[in-house]
Amino acid sequence: MAVCVVFCSVCDARENSEDRPHIVLVMADDQGWGQTGYYGHPFLKTPHLDDMAAHGLRLDRFYAGGPVCSPTRATVLTGRTHERTGVMSHGYPLRLQEKTIPQALAEVGYVTSHFGKWHLNGIRGAGVPILSNDERRPDVFGFQHWLSVTNFFDMDPLMGRRGKPAGVFEKKRGDSSEVVVSEALRFLEEQLMKNPNAPTFTVIWFGTPHAPWASLESDRDPFAKLSFQAQRHYGELVAMDRSIGALRSGLQKLGVADNTLLWFSSDNGGLPNKDFQPTVGQFNDSVDGMVPLRGSKGTLYEGGLRVPSVIEWPSQIEPKISQFQAGAVDIFPTILEVVGLPEETMLPVHDGVSLCQLFDGESSERNKPMGFRWNGGGAWIHGRYKLVVLNTSKNPKKSKQNKESQELFDLVADPTESKSIAQEKPIIFQNLMREYALFSASIDESMLGRDYPLGRLKASDPEPKRWTSDETIYTPFRKVFGEEQKLLNELTKPTKSD
Known part of the structure; x- marks a missing residue:
């Protein structure tokens, strides 16, 4: 669904930088x-x-x-x-x-x-x-x-x-x-x-x-x-x-x-x-x-x-x-x-x-559902309903679910997410599961670089590094950073007044 492109009165297009x-x-x-x-x-x-x-x-x-x-x-x-x-x-x-x-x-x-x-x-x-x-x-x-x-x-x-x-x-x-x-x-x-x-x-x-x-x-x-x-x-x-x-x-x-x-x-x-x-x-x-x-x-x-x-x-x-x-x-x-x-x-x-x-003014409802995918799990919010899909695998890079890990909540009636209503609302649950599956599939395409002008990734991106253990451009300054960490440790220690 496209982003709204009809400008509201507050957000009228500003062509001159002085007006922005x-x-x-x-x-x-x-x-x-x-x-x-x-x-x-x-x-x-x-x-x-x-x-x-x-x-x-x-x-x-x-x-x-x-x-x-x-x-x-x-x-x-x-x-x-x-x-x-x-x-x-x-x-x-x-x-x-x-x-x-x-x-x-x-x-x-x-x-x-x-x-x-x-x-x-x-x-x-x-x-x-x-x-x-x-x-x-x-x-x-x-x-x-x-x-x-x-x-x-x-x-x-x-x-x-x-x-x-x-x-x-x-x-x-x-x-x-x-x-x-x-x-x-x-x-x-x-x-x-x-x-x-x-x-x-x-x-x-x-x-x-x-x-x-x-x-x-x-x-x-x-x-x-x-x-x-x-x-x-x-x-x-x-x-x-x-x-x-x-x-x-x-x-x-x-x-x-x-x-x-x-x-x-x-x-x-x-x-x-x-x-x-x-x-x-x-x-x-x-x-x-x-x-x-x-x-x-x-x-x-x-x-x-x-x-x-x-x-x-x-x-x-x-x-x-x-x-x-x-x-x-x-x-x-x-x-x-x-x-x-x-x-x-x-x-x-x-x-x-x-x-x-x-x-x-207030808009009654968002015209585009909101999705999240993280650590092998995900969430999908469509109107008042929220789907939560938890990853039961110990490996965050592998996604594994079962019925118990798939939950549906009514955020209007139950904002604290205290009780899943997946069984009580099977049609809504299945609809959100389908929507989330499409969302997840589109992310898979994005991760391959399909959204970029080249249609692919230019180069592989590095895995996250810890400057304390990996050889990076930051390594030569490890001693300086270590001294700073010591100073911070002193600031975070309890004092006599604590």
Whole structure:
């Protein structure tokens, strides 16, 4: 089904760069659906994100691109479900043949930049500065400027910047979220001074609240009665929320807030480990970041896929709360319509829809089902019904199912996915199974490169590497990275006050 190409009044085609809005995409790392003040978290306060939600389009049924990190990042940049892009799971590299948002926007005059976590260059393990000779660094995919890290990062990060010789890094001081927002705002100010009429596209991908956690004592203080891990976990989220406030305030000071589309989301559901429970000794299936949803990061249930999301564009979007089914897969087609670029800007096989229809008013139902395939299993959401197909094989590269691993849920009547209704609704179940099978078959074709102009893959993509064990261009700097890891370990240790 094609993406909507009839422009709504808010998203009228903008042919001149001066008429096009600034665009800022912000993404948390492992923030669960319920980890916001506006969803009533029992401990965590997020006043700045709450204010953004109160003044923007709050998407209460927004889905990540996948249940773990790299897949969602690939989906955001391409508008395609992640396995089509070669990003099977965390740490897999994005294929060089993909078409991305920054590439499309740079061609029509946007200044594009990336700040923070990347995780699309095929390297796993703790985050380290991206090298300027990395074959899959951000500028290869259209980011003209970047200050980035391979994976998650924390307090006082060591970062790599485009244009610096390989091995020349920048040591930053302070909370990681505040560091990247400060750097992004400084860059935006410089660009606006150079050319106030040039639109900008900025991506800020936080390392928060991915473990391990290192947060300021003042940010931990409100949670002093909670467990050591919870204090640091929530402390990171407090700092991230404050950085969102600084970003919004900074856009106001620069005079561009009214004409800036600011989009916040998270890359996947929150974490399942017992250390993430609010108090020591709580062992139950309701992880605080996903309550009341079932599941967590790494699962295909709502708690693993559904995440907080808000779009703020003061001059164009009236505040509202939407229950429309939306997701990371819709970001690229939405931006295309906002900017006035044709659907053909994306690869011919893509999976999202434009959300511009929500800017003016509510659409009753998504006109295109949403699918996920991950770790040998999958999920398919069509209207109110969701199919979950779990992989019973211990090998994630082999897909094996049985009747017990195939579930159907009514997300309207049962949003917590407490009871499968596959037997009660056999016709709906079989219809969704057929639809999912077609979706899965199309992914198989994409994985062979059928969607690319060549009709095949140019070259084989590398398996994910761990810089700590594999010979890569990062190996010569292992000692430097090891020293940084020691510093981080000290920051994450309990103190006398804990």
